[in-house]
Every structure is written in C-alpha cells, then in structure tokens.
Amino acid sequence: MILTKIPAKLLACRMLPHADARLCRSLGLPAGLARQSLALLTCDQDDSLYAALDHATKMAEVSVIYAKSFYAGSAHASGPLSGEILGVLAAQDPDVVAQGVKAARIALDELFAFYAVGTSGVNVFPTVIASVGEYLGAQAGIAPGQPLGYFIAPPLEAMLGIDAALKAADVDLLKTFGPPTETNFGGAYVTGTLDAVQAAASAFAETVADVASAPIGAFV
Numbered sequence: 001m002i003l004t005k006i007p008a009k010l011l012a013c014r015m016l017p018h019a020d021a022r023l024c025r026s027l028g029l030p031a032g033l034a035r036q037s038l039a040l041l042t043c044d045q046d047d048s049l050y051a052a053l054d055h056a057t058k059m060a061e062v063s064v065i066y067a068k069s070f071y072a073g074s075a076h077a078s079g080p081l082s083g084e085i086l087g088v089l090a091a092q093d094p095d096v097v098a099q100g101v102k103a104a105r106i107a108l109d110e111l112f113a114f115y116a117v118g119t120s121g122v123n124v125f126p127t128v129i130a131s132v133g134e135y136l137g138a139q140a141g142i143a144p145g146q147p148l149g150y151f152i153a154p155p156l157e158a159m160l161g162i163d164a165a166l167k168a169a170d171v172d173l174l175k176t177f178g179p180p181t182e183t184n185f186g187g188a189y190v191t192g193t194l195d196a197v198q199a200a201a202s203a204f205a206e207t208v209a210d211v212a213s214a215p216i217g218a219f220v
Contacts, residue, residue, distance in 0.1 A: 001118035001209040008048035008108045012081040013041045013101060017094040027066040027088055035063060035090040037097045041104065044074040045114055046085035046183055047125045047152050052107035053087045054129070054136040058144075059103035064135040065090045069182040084183055114152075115205075120212035124161075125152035125187070126205035128197050140174045140189040148174075149190040149197040151204045155179030157211045158186030161204040168203035169196040 016023075016038040024036050043049035046069040053064045066088035070077065074084045089104070091097045114123045129136065132148040140148055149171065153161050158179060166173060171192035179186035190200055211217075 001120065001213055003115040003117060003124070003205065003209070006045075006114045006116055006123060008043055008045040008052075008113050009083075010105060010108055011042045011044060011083045013039065013105075015039045015094065015097060015101075017097075024065070024090065029063075029065045029090055033063075035065075035092050037091050037094040038065075039089045039097045039101045041087045041089070041101070042081055042083045043085055043087070043108065044083040045112075046070075046073075046083075047127070047150065047187075048108055048112040048114065049085050049087050049104070050136065051112040051127060051129065051150060052104040053089065054133040055107040055111065056089060056100040056103040057133040057135050058131070060091070060099035061096050062089045062091045062100035064088070067135075071182050073183040117209050117212045122154060122157060122208065122212040124157070124205055124208045125150065126161075126201040126208075127151070128194075128201045130194055136189075140191065142174065142191050146191055147194045147197045149192075149200050149204075150187070151190070151201065152177070152185050152187035153204070153208045155184070155186045157208040158188075160211055161207040162188045164207040165190060165200035165204040169199035171196050171200045 019038045089100045127150040129148040137144045171190040174189040177187045
C-alpha cells in the first residue's frame, strides 16, 4: 500500500518570557535550574510533537519540561486548539526559547508526521531519528546522538509491527507502549546502527500495511 504523509498541524503556541517560578516547578522544572522562559505548544499529532520537541533540544539550549498526550486523540479534543498534546519548552533567555520553537516548527513541517496507509483509515508513525536529542534519549534510556526508531500504530498493527521490526534487523527493544496509550495506539522505541533502525522501520511499516490490507489474515 502507498503511504501518504499526513502533515502535523501546530494548533497553538504562546510564550511566557518570565513565567512564575511556581508554575515552572509544577510543570517539572528541576529545582535550581534558572529556566523560567517558557513556550507552550499544542499539536494535532502527539508523537510528531514529541519528536519535534526532541529536535528543538538539538537546535537550541532548551529543555522539554513537560509533554503529555491527551486522552482519546485529537478527534475527541477538549477544544479546537487542544489537539493531542501539550508540550512545554524552557530556557533562561526568551530568545533561546523562540529558537527552540522555530526548530520544533521546522521539524513538524519537514521531518515528522504520521502516514495514511492507502485508503484503509489506518495511520502509522515509522520514524527514524538518526541522532536523538536529550529529551527522547532520556525517555528511551540512550545517550544523545544514537539512532532511535520511534514506531507507533493502532493496537494490533503495532504489536505485529514491533515483532516484524525486531526480526528484520539487529536492533534493541528499548521500550514498548502497550495499547492502549492515551490516544489508543501502541508502539515502541528501538535502537541499533542507523541501517538496522531503518530496516526495522521498513518492516514495521510494511507489516502495518499488510494488516490494513487483510485484517483477518489467514483466518478468512
């Protein structure tokens, strides 16, 4: 099946140049870290924004102090600007936060997105990050700079896709997202050489597409 890019949409983005320290701490800013300039972003694709926030940490001296998905997904959002996720970037200098936002927006436009599997209604996120940043590196338990496979799909498709990815390439399984996630998907982080992670991503996407084309499989 043909995979068609579904561009991620940044729904809202506002800055707090001098956020209240109590708010910063409540969002997870470590004590003693003088980073009280914040940018708050919402997006209609949670995994794309997670990856974009990670990209921002590579392009600017920013930290991701908060990032959480919303329950059920953007189709059931609490408002027109809510989407699937709220992410918060922090830095000491408002100009640096602005640089981080710019990097995240570029990443959403050019690097990260879900893909529609033909006309099946199934969407997949078979993403390869050649050099992971500080944020996703910490989430996955690997050092910044290592390749990361970030694979997401609907529940059954994700489990079969992970199995195929692990069998197709010499990659390490770092973390699984057992369904249901907040948005009712599933997935995994893997790492290895860049070639291996790319091969795993291809196997993941191909398996998701195979399930979409024949959901009942050999039981028909």
